[in-house]
Amino acid sequence: MFEQKEDYMIKANGFSYQKCEYVYIKEFKDNKWQEGYLSTEDTINISVMSTSLHYGQQAFEGLKAYKVSDGSINLFRVKENAKRFIKSCSRMMMPVISEDEFTKIIVELVKANKKYIPETNKSEALYIRPLMIGVGPKLGVGPSNDYMLIVTVTPVGAYFNNLAKTRCLTTFYDRAAPNGTGMVKVGPNYGSSLYALSSVKALGYNDAVFLDPLTHTKIEEVGAANFFGITYDNKYITPKSDSILPSITNDSLKVIARDYLNLEVIEEDVYINDLKRFKEASACGTGALITPISSITHLGEETVFLTHDKSLELKEILTNIQYSLIPDKYNWITKIIL
Ligand SMILES: Cc1ncc(COP(=O)(O)O)c(C=O)c1O
Numbered sequence: 001m002f003e004q005k006e007d008y009m010i011k012a013n014g015f016s017y018q019k020c021e022y023v024y025i026k027e028f029k030d031n032k033w034q035e036g037y038l039s040t041e042d043t044i045n046i047s048v049m050s051t052s053l054h055y056g057q058q059a060f061e062g063l064k065a066y067k068v069s070d071g072s073i074n075l076f077r078v079k080e081n082a083k084r085f086i087k088s089c090s091r092m093m094m095p096v097i098s099e100d101e102f103t104k105i106i107v108e109l110v111k112a113n114k115k116y117i118p119e120t121n122k123s124e125a126l127y128i129r130p131l132m133i134g135v136g137p138k139l140g141v142g143p144s145n146d147y148m149l150i151v152t153v154t155p156v157g158a159y160f161n162n163l164a165k166t167r168c169l170t171t172f173y174d175r176a177a178p179n180g181t182g183m184v185k186v187g188p189n190y191g192s193s194l195y196a197l198s199s200v201k202a203l204g205y206n207d208a209v210f211l212d213p214l215t216h217t218k219i220e221e222v223g224a225a226n227f228f229g230i231t232y233d234n235k236y237i238t239p240k241s242d243s244i245l246p247s248i249t250n251d252s253l254k255v256i257a258r259d260y261l262n263l264e265v266i267e268e269d270v271y272i273n274d275l276k277r278f279k280e281a282s283a284c285g286t287g288a289l290i291t292p293i294s295s296i297t298h299l300g301e302e303t304v305f306l307t308h309d310k311s312l313e314l315k316e317i318l319t320n321i322q323y324s325l326i327p328d329k330y331n332w333i334t335k336i337i338l
Pocket residue numbers: 062221223224225226245246247248249250284285286287
């Protein structure tokens with residue numbers, strides 16, 4: 001168990017976990033959901049033969065609560081996280097909860113942990129991590145009978161600590177397979193990415209660029225984030241593939257790029273040998289925010305991206321919506337009034 005620090009010491013410390021007061025737990029047993037509850041413990045007691053431990057039967061989400069200067073709290077596109085969580089749980093043969101219930105649980109947990117939400121600061125927020133795991137003993141490969149939904153929060157800053165210089169390297173390893181689980185947010189994709197991430201970091205790079213698992217010629221993702229590039233003729237290009245996790249940040253940026261910056265938005269194959277058409281490249285996600293990529297190296301050849309202007313404009317508009325600094329004309333915000 002993480003030691004509980006004095007509350008005044010719990011501040012965002014990059015993208016690292018710090019125990020807050022409450023965790024939400026809801027169990028599925030005897031074929032039905034039990035009443036959920038807030039727990040002050042961030043440990044659980046489960047069978048050593050649980051399917052989540054042996055067969056990776058689990059799914060999770062990641063979203064943030066933002067403190068607004070009027071004291072209210074914003075959840076950003078929480079229904080989209082709920083939808084993706086339902087897809088991920090279904091793909092892993094786990095029970096689901098409704099979009100409304102997902103939202104209700106998160107609102108309850110954020111309110112209970114309100115003292116940990118960082119003060120309005122455009123790079124800090126309360127990170128929310130819903131997780132579903134198969135629990136209970138099962139030896140043969142197959143879905144469990146019992147499950148636990150656990151939601152944890154922690155204050156965070158940016159995922160990348162040096163936004164000015166994010167150098168990426170393509171990796172030979174894949175995070176997901178063709179027709180595998182790349183399009184859902186499940187632990188197995190992350191387990192298989194660990195080796196790739198450590199290998200590129202050992203070579204001094206900040207993150208790994210995953211290529212398509214079938215041909216290794218097209219960009220899929222940048223670590224735990226989506227990729228987008230801005231071409232010299234001002235098009236927002238982002239890859240489309242069934243093994244990419246559909247990022248809610250990327251989806252929002254596509255709308256903003258079109259509406260605010262008048263960019264043409266295209267989802268298409270992004271060939272790793274054709275990066276010269278981009279003046280900018282970026283990684284985007286709830287954790288990654290919008291992180292301009294300074295270079296991508298592939299098979300010894302480095303492509304450098306000198307400008308980041310459009311990426312930073314997109315970031316500014318998205319952040320302003322998340323912190324209610326400009327109107328939310330797309331109805332993306334769920335307000336929590338404390
Ligand atoms: C593999 C992967 N791709 C993309 C993203 C970005 O998705 P989102 O913008 O919904 O956070 C994430 C983070 O959740 C991720 O883990």
